[in-house]
Each structure stands twice: as C-alpha cells, then as structure tokens.
Amino acid sequence: MPKYSIILIYIKLAICVLLGLCIWVMPAPESVPTTGWRVFAVFVATIVSFLIRPLPMAPMVLLGLLVLAMSGTLAEPPDGEDISVTGNTIASPIPGTSDTLDVESLERPAHMATAQQDIAKLKGTKSKVARSFKACLRGFGNSTVWLVVSAFLISGAVIRTGLGKRIALTMIYGLGRTTLGLGYAIAGAELILGPFIPSNTARGGGVMAPIVNAVANSLGSTSRATPRLAGEYLVLCGAHLNLITAAMFMTGMAANSLVAEAAQEVFQIEFNWTTWLIGSIVPGILSLLLLPLFIYGIASPVLKNAQAARKKASDELKKMGVWTRAEVIMAGVFLILITLWSTSSWHGFPSGLIAMLGVLVLLFCRVQTWQEMAAESAAWDTLVWLGGLLTMSKALLDHGFISWFAASVQAYSVDFSPIAAAIMLAVVYFFSMYCFSMLTGHITAMVGAFFVVSLAMDIPPMLMIALLAYFSSLCGCITNYSSGPVIIYFGLEYVSAGRWFVIGLMVALFQMAIWLGVGLPYWKLLGWW
Numbered sequence: 001m002p003k004y005s006i007i008l009i010y011i012k013l014a015i016c017v018l019l020g021l022c023i024w025v026m027p028a029p030e031s032v033p034t035t036g037w038r039v040f041a042v043f044v045a046t047i048v049s050f051l052i053r054p055l056p057m058a059p060m061v062l063l064g065l066l067v068l069a070m071s072g073t074l075a076e077p078p079d080g081e082d083i084s085v086t087g088n089t090i091a092s093p094i095p096g097t098s099d100t101l102d103v104e105s106l107e108r109p110a111h112m113a114t115a116q117q118d119i120a121k122l123k124g125t126k127s128k129v130a131r132s133f134k135a136c137l138r139g140f141g142n143s144t145v146w147l148v149v150s151a152f153l154i155s156g157a158v159i160r161t162g163l164g165k166r167i168a169l170t171m172i173y174g175l176g177r178t179t180l181g182l183g184y185a186i187a188g189a190e191l192i193l194g195p196f197i198p199s200n201t202a203r204g205g206g207v208m209a210p211i212v213n214a215v216a217n218s219l220g221s222t223s224r225a226t227p228r229l230a231g232e233y234l235v236l237c238g239a240h241l242n243l244i245t246a247a248m249f250m251t252g253m254a255a256n257s258l259v260a261e262a263a264q265e266v267f268q269i270e271f272n273w274t275t276w277l278i279g280s281i282v283p284g285i286l287s288l289l290l291l292p293l294f295i296y297g298i299a300s301p302v303l304k305n306a307q308a309a310r311k312k313a314s315d316e317l318k319k320m321g322v323w324t325r326a327e328v329i330m331a332g333v334f335l336i337l338i339t340l341w342s343t344s345s346w347h348g349f350p351s352g353l354i355a356m357l358g359v360l361v362l363l364f365c366r367v368q369t370w371q372e373m374a375a376e377s378a379a380w381d382t383l384v385w386l387g388g389l390l391t392m393s394k395a396l397l398d399h400g401f402i403s404w405f406a407a408s409v410q411a412y413s414v415d416f417s418p419i420a421a422a423i424m425l426a427v428v429y430f431f432s433m434y435c436f437s438m439l440t441g442h443i444t445a446m447v448g449a450f451f452v453v454s455l456a457m458d459i460p461p462m463l464m465i466a467l468l469a470y471f472s473s474l475c476g477c478i479t480n481y482s483s484g485p486v487i488i489y490f491g492l493e494y495v496s497a498g499r500w501f502v503i504g505l506m507v508a509l510f511q512m513a514i515w516l517g518v519g520l521p522y523w524k525l526l527g528w529w
Contacts, residue, residue, distance in 0.1 A: 012054035020045025020067075029404060036399035038073045043392045050441035057440070058381050061388035065136045072128035074135035074395060139390030140383065143352040144257040147273070148198050148386060150355035151251045152379035154333070155197035157368045161326040164207040167192050169320075172215060172313040179230050179301045182215060182309060183237040183292030187244075191288060194245030195341075196334060199378055200253045200473070204242035204485025212238045213492055218312040219303055223493040226302075231494040233301040237292055239489040240477050240507050244291065247473035248284035250276040250351070254382050255440040259447050259469045261390055265397045266451040267461040271469065273341045273351040278526065279466045283519040287511065294510050299503060326367045333358050333367075389444060396448075406452045419529065422459045423516065425450055426467040430508065433475035439483045443472050462528035463520075470515055477507040 028037035049060040171185040197203040216231035246253040263271045340354040436442040454464040476482035480490040480500040
C-alpha cells in the first residue's frame with residue numbers, strides 16, 4: 001500500500017476519534033444519563049467512519065464496541081431497572097449478563113442499607129469492564145442478525161450452484177424477443193432472486209450485471225462506441241430494478257434488518273419478513289411492471305429487436321446442460337423457505353430459524369460444504385457490523401438518549417397533520433441520500449432518528465415504518481454512488497454521470513408517485529393508518 005494511502009487512513013481515523021472524543025467530554029443534556037451520552041458519542045463516530053471510510057465497516061464497529069467495553073460504559077444497568085427475583089435467585093440488572101445470587105445466602109435485610117450492600121455484592125461479582133463487554137455482545141444474539149447471516153450463506157449457494165445464472169438466462173430467453181422484453185427479463189430475475197440473496201451487490205453486481213453486459217454486447221452495443229443502441233437501457237433497468245427488489249423483501253438487502261430492529265426498539269412493533277412483504281407486494285409489483293416501460297420512454301434504446309440476445313441466452317443454457325442435482329435441491333429450498341416465511345403467523349417460527357433450516361438442508365444434502373459456506377466472507381462481515389450496530393442502538397434506547405431526543409423534538413414540532421408530516425419526513429429521508437455514499441450508512445444514521453421524530457409528531461407507527469423501510473432502498477436511485485450494484489452498473493460506462501443523475505431524479509419521482517400514490521391507499525386498506 002502506498003505511503004500516502006496509509007497516511008490518509010490515519011487522518012480519517014483521527015477525524016472519527018476526535019469527533020467522538022469531543023462529544024464524549026461535552027456535558028450531557030440535563031435529562032440524558034451519562035451512559036446514554038457516551039454511547040451516542042461512540043455511535044456518531046462510528047457513523048462518520050462509514051462515510052469517510054478509514055477502514056471497512058466491521059472493524060470500525062468493533063473499535064466502537066472496544067471503546068464501550070474498555071471504558072466500562074455499559075457496566076451499569078439502564079435507569080429504572082431493578083434487581084429481579086425469580087425463585088431462590090436474584091438476577092443481575094446488567095444487560096447481557098447472567099450473574100445471580102442465591103437468596104438463601106443473603107442476610108434478611110433489616111434496613112435499606114443492608115439491601116444496598118447485597119446489590120453492591122452482586123454488581124461486584126464481575127469487573128466493570130467484563131460486565132460492559134458482556135453487554136457489548138448483546139446484538140450478536142439477535143435473531144434478525146442470524147436471518148441475514150443465514151440468507152448470505154444461502155445466496156452463496158445460489159451463485160455457486162449456477163441456479164442464479166440459469167434463472168437469469170431463462171428469463172432472457174423467455175422474454176427477450178425485444179429490448180423492452182429484456183428489461184422485463186431483468187425484472188423477473190430480480191424478483192425471483194430478491195428474497196434469497198440479501199446482498200443486493202451480490203445479486204445485482206455478481207449475478208445480473210455480467211449477464212446484462214454480455215447481452216448488451218451480443219446486441220452490438222458497447223460502452224464506448226454504441227452505448228445507446230441497447231446497453232444504456234439495460235444497465236439503467238438493471239440498477240433501478242435491483243433497488244426495487246431490495247425494497248420489496250426484508251432479505252432483499254442486508255441493511256433492511258436495521259429498519260426492522262429500529263421499529264421494534266422505538267415503536268415495539270415487529271415488522272417481520274411476512275409483514276414487510278405484505279406492505280410492499282402491491283406497490284413493488286407495480287413498480288417492477290412499469291419501470292422498464294418508464295425507462296424505455298426516457299432512455300429509449302435505438303435497437304428494438306433483441307433476438308440476438310435471446311439466441312445467446314439459449315446457447316448459454318445449452319452449455320449449462322440439464323438441471324444438476326444441486327440446482328434441483330436449491331430450487332426446492334427456495335420453495336420451502338418462501339412457504340415457511342409466508343406462513344409464519346400460523347406456525348410461529350422466527351424468520352431467522354427458518355433461514356437457518358435452509359442452510360442445514362443444503363449442508364446435509366451435500367449441495368454445499370461447510371468449508372464453502374465458511375468462506376462466505378460477506379456473511380461474517382455482516383454479522384460483525386450488524387450485531388455491533390444493534391448493540392449500540394439498543395443501548396441508546398435503554399440508557400435514555402432516544403427518549404430525550406423524542407421529547408426534544410416534540411417540544412419544537414410544527415403543527416402538521418400526521419399524514420402530511422409522514423409524507424414530509426419520508427421525502428426528506430429519501431432525498432437526504434444525496435449526502436451519503438452508501439445505503440447502509442444512510443439507514444444507520446437516519447432511520448432511528450426519523451422514527452423518534454415521527455413518534456413525537458403522533459404519526460401512525462406502521463405508516464412511518466413502511467415509508468422508511470421501502471424508501472431506504474428506493475432512494476438509492478438518485479445517485480451513481482449510492483450502493484454496490486449501482487456503482488457496478490455505472491462502472492460499465494454505458495451512462496455518463498450527468499445523465500445518470502438526471503434519469504435518477506426522474507426515477508425518484510416515478511417511485512414516489514407509485515409508493516405514495518398507490519402505497520398510501522393500500523396501507524390504509526391494510527389498517528396501517
């Protein structure tokens with residue numbers, strides 16, 4: 001690594017540390033506990049690190065947890081939590097710990113002072129740092145984290161077995177008689193793969209983008225000589241359709257789980273896989289049906305006939321041969337997962353447990369080896385940063401920061417009607433993506449705060465959750481740097497940066513027309529507001 005690159009890393013790291021340190025030493029607002037304020041300082045420094053990127057997300061989250069653990073910040077229980085007694089034991093009040101005292105071993109307290117001594121004895125069983133470290137590990141046991149990790153492991157199998165490629169080529173062969181048909185083929189492939197590949201970068205950049213580029217070339221469209229022959233249209237479809245399927249499914253993008261967890265923490269509402277899909281299915285399907293036609297109108301390809309692409313897809317399918325045993329089992333696992341996720345309200349199995357079942361079926365049927373799954377670095381990277389972020393967000397709630405923020409906003413809130421306020425917040429949230437270089441950073445920095453603001457403004461919780469859940473991915477349309485797949489598609493160089501921004505703004509207005517114009521009445525029908 002060049003010396004200047006190392007220096008730049010340390011400069012960026014210093015900016016994050018100094019920012020966090022400045023907030024840490026500032027006096028906390030009167031009604032914010034010191035612990036909550038210090039967690040906020042670490043959280044802000046972590047979010048800034050996502051934006052300026054001194055190191056990848058996972059090590060920066062680990063650094064934040066290290067600061068919280070070694071400072072003993074999370075050693076004390078949240079305000080208002082008491083020692084709980086169950087049977088003959090007293091449970092520890094420290095989040096994430098399981099220390100207990102035997103009631104029989106305690107003297108019967110005659111005075112409050114004796115009781116305080118007993119509690120002090122309990123808290124002293126472990127060092128302050130050790131208790132704080134245990135509390136820092138809370139997020140890694142979250143079921144949503146393991147849903148995402150398991151989905152990553154399954155998505156790797158989809159790619160390695162060739163099933164993802166076969167699905168994409170089959171859609172192109174079936175619908176690719178015209179260039180417009182190719183747009184719908186991309187939409188169909190994204191819709192099928194969306195629930196099972198939680199990395200929209202892996203889905204869009206790893207599976208779809210190479211096929212889209214190859215199809216464009218087969219039609220004689222190259223990025224340098226003839227981009228508008230067909231390539232520009234196909235690339236724009238690929239990038240923007242990927243964001244729609246990322247919005248439609250809770251497992252369509254890894255960071256979607258952050259929205260679901262924030263909803264649970266702020267509103268105490270479980271916005272699970274099934275609920276997510278119920279809310280997105282109508283506006284999502286409509287978006288998939290109309291977007292290829294919309295882009296066809298604003299970036300019309302010169303070439304209309306796409307038989308050459310259809311022939312190439314046919315040739316590739318012939319090379320792949322008949323379905324392998326691994327592909328058949330993989331497709332069966334698809335059906336099992338969709339069925340179980342869709343019927344979770346009946347059988348009560350958590351989404352993460354169902355995804356884990358899918359992983360084990362693939363292992364026991366020898367579709368994949370554990371060594372292959374263990375090498376799926378994206379899964380373990382997500383485990384680290386997602387689990388750590390959930391620890392921090394839960395600590396902000398438990399230690400009073402969120403309640404203080406909500407009360408502060410409520411004191412200055414303008415007298416909007418709840419629905420008008422919801423739309424206003426959603427639009428601001430959507431276009432604030434211009435200031436962020438990645439969807440995950442945008443969600444982490446904004447969604448919890450916007451939920452708290454909506455709570456203060458008496459906005460119906462399910463309406464606000466739906467708007468931010470779906471806009472969290474859809475807002476990636478406005479820039480050419482918003483997410484991995486968008487960057488990859490833009491990097492194919494069929495579309496200039498300026499044209500991408502103009503078309504992105506048009507697509508943003510298109511998405512708002514559908515998700516507000518159709519989504520709002522549909523969610524009203526569901527009873528969400």
